[in-house]
């Protein structure tokens with residue numbers, strides 16, 4: 001699909017509603033507001049559609065591990081049922097958009113399976129089944145013959161897979177056609193309250209907006225500590241390659257050691273396979289993580305064609321954060337914490353946020369309220385994660401943390417600044433500042449991808465210091 005570039009903002013401008021971030025959440029919100037009487041615009045720091053949303057497994061499913069019994073345990077049955085309804089509605093919305101606008105995004109009906117290798121988890125599956133039954137969702141207890149060593153599995157058949165980038169770019173094209181203001185290469189640098197609204201500063205212009213919606217994946221313009229208190233970041237390694245046949249199925253394990261896969265058929269049959277995930281900051285031997293993922297995937301693929309990494313924000317209570325950021329701040333909105341289910345929740349964010357900025361009611365406003373109280377059952381996760389963030393930050397400043405670098409990386413002070421030096425195969429030294437501009441975490445070198453990665457919040461930089469992924473807004477060039 002032709003991707004028409006959008007201009008960079010180079011002037012001071014006024015709008016009623018500003019959306020920051022052009023991933024699935026941001027573009028879906030823009031799409032829902034395309035006929036609004038308010039003046040709405042969207043800015044994206046890079047190119048629309050090429051953030052976290054471009055590196056997923058692209059499942060559009062409501063069977064998300066064993067999330068419903070988890071929500072019932074953390075909250076109650078009403079919350080579990082409402083979340084289920086919201087996910088089904090989001091899937092329906094994509095299906096309708098694809099049909100109504102003839103969007104070519106490889107949307108394909110696909111069975112979803114949750115499975116386990118561990119017999120002791122069967123009671124949790126039975127709880128999940130009870131919730132599906134209560135909500136009149138047809139499911140099957142899967143014959144596990146096709147899945148090696150599987151102890152138990154449930155399957156539903158009214159779910160989909162798609163190509164998120166093609167979908168996002170199609171929405172972008174429709175938005176451009178109706179004259180919606182989209183800006184690319186336009187990075188929001190600061191957000192400050194001004195009069196009744198906000199002033200957002202970009203590199204070459206500023207935007208005065210009555211309402212601001214932050215869809216930047218990591219919502220870093222918000223209250224410091226807001227997200228670390230409610231979430232942690234999880235990194236996964238993905239491997240893809242050709243297979244003999246598309247089995248028209250996607251699956252995920254219920255257990256802590258996640259295995260997730262889906263078949264995909266752009267022109268040839270592919271399998272996307274994930275077998276390795278960890279909390280950001282926990283396991284920094286990137287080369288080992290990539291290699292383990294490749295070894296796990298090998299038996300299922302004809303050959304390895306692609307490997308990459310991605311990360312998502314996981315909330316402690318398993319519910320995304322979508323809506324008004326604070327009670328006393330009615331014009332600032334966020335959408336984040338999708339728990340690796342941002343295809344449905346990104347689309348859903350579009351509907352919820354557009355309703356809120358248009359002053360309409362939305363049935364899910366309370367469910368996803370970002371300033372909701374802490375659920376009692378999630379307190380344990382909260383304590384563990386706060387300790388984890390503190391430990392990661394502290395360790396990122398210790399030299400022995402870098403022991404797995406062998407000879408290719410040095411960390412040392414140059415002109416009083418902590419620097420990282422990557423020595424490439426030709427012996428060339430690539431020197432960068434080794435602290436993340438976001439919150440000054442010590443950076444670690446990703447020996448597989450050859451990037452500097454922040455172990456605390458996921459910012460990434462090239463070996464020469466250009467920022468390729470936020471939350472950092474700045475480079476680490478020396």
Ligand SMILES: Cc1cc2nc3c(=O)[nH]c(=O)nc-3n(C[C@H](O)[C@H](O)[C@H](O)COP(=O)(O)OP(=O)(O)OC[C@H]3O[C@@H](n4cnc5c(N)ncnc54)[C@H](O)[C@@H]3O)c2cc1C
Nearest residue numbers: 021023024025045051052053056057058059188341342343
């Ligand atoms: C391994 C893995 C597999 C996954 N698979 C699935 C799946 O199969 N199904 C599913 O439902 N979900 C899946 N997810 C989750 C899903 O990918 C994410 O939740 C979702 O893509 C997040 O969308 P987003 O719009 O919030 O973020 P993004 O797509 O990252 O969009 C945010 C945008 O904001 C821009 N931005 C950032 N800062 C600024 C700034 N200062 N100014 C302007 N723009 C800015 C970024 O450049 C980016 O384009 C998966 C996640 C992972 C990690």
